[in-house]
Amino acid sequence: MKVFKTVSSLQNYLTKIDKNKTLGFIPTMGALHDGHISIVKRAKKENDFIIVSIFVNPTQFDKQQDLKNYPNKLEHDLELLKVENCDIVFTPVANEIYTNNIKPDSFDFDGLDKVMEGAFRKGHFDGVGTIVKKLFEIIKPNTAYFGEKDFQQLQIIKKMVARYNLPVQIVPCVIYREEDGLAMSSRNTHLTDDQRKSAPLIYQTLLKCKELFLEKEIDIVKKFVKNELENNKILKLEYFEIADTEYLISNSFKNKNKKYRAFIAVFAGTVRLIDNIALN
Ligand code: AMP
Secondary structure, eight states: OEEEOSHHHHHHHHTTSOTTSOEEEEEEOSSOOHHHHHHHHHHHHHOSEEEEEEOOOGGGOSOHHHHHHSOOOHHHHHHHHHHTTOOEEEOOOHHHHHTTOOOOOOOOOTTTTSSTHHHHSTTHHHHHHHHHHHHHHHHOOSEEEEEGGGHHHHHHHHHHHHHTTOSOEEEEEOOOBOTTSOBOOGGGGGOOHHHHHHTTHHHHHHHHHHHHHHHSOHHHHHHHHHHHHHTOSSEEEEEEEEEETTTOOBOSSOOTTSOEEEEEEEEETTEEEEEEEEOO
8 A cells, every 4th residue: 555645756656557447536534434444445346446535624624623623543544544455545734735825715516515514614615625626636536436424515526526527437425324323423533422322313313304204394304303402412403404415405395306315413512413314
């Protein structure tokens, strides 16, 4: 497994790869868990070579404290990736990527970035678009893998790829969960024991919501979720939305021709957890 810290050393190596071989790319912020590793395994099966980036991107954090607290487990991450026979790891520092100008570009994502995560984390998706576009330009992968855990991010990346005609195929990957249903996340390590015990309520509520959605109006499903979370003393609901998967527009009425997903963000103390589920 080759590990590169600089753009020039990485690109120098990539030029030596046979142009007929496929390169699959998995962008991450490190503190890898089984969710990340499930994507690595899939990419490994579907490509001749794979590259994982580990980079905690400063421009996508709206709160400096959140950036400062983001877990860093580089040595452990490298060990995990070695076990998976990962071919290349890219672990740059911020100045290597942003050349001393750590600012996001601004994007037009046709409103996909204005709701949910975008509404509660100002500038987040400009930061995501900036880093993913830069990494695509540096690495030039054939395929890039993104988890449905961050479904809004996935749709925004697809929009960016279409808009800029980027020559990369985006591969969505299913959400990987703990046995009790909690979606795996690097942030889960910050949960106290009590918060961790309460956290599976998020997915349990989403599952009930999926059942209810088939029979009831959207507003009733929303009230149900609000109630479930209000009855829990440890979790605090930030938002719950039911939106179509293409435009991410919340609506009170169901259109039988559209696919819907439920999206939720919850605080357990200062730890912010997100999850989502396909409804139909
Ligand atoms: P992150 O390191 O949190 O930026 O995540 C890197 C990639 O892994 C993103 O495409 C995430 O959507 C994906 N990912 C994170 N957690 C999970 C999970 N539990 N299941 C599947 N994919 C995930």
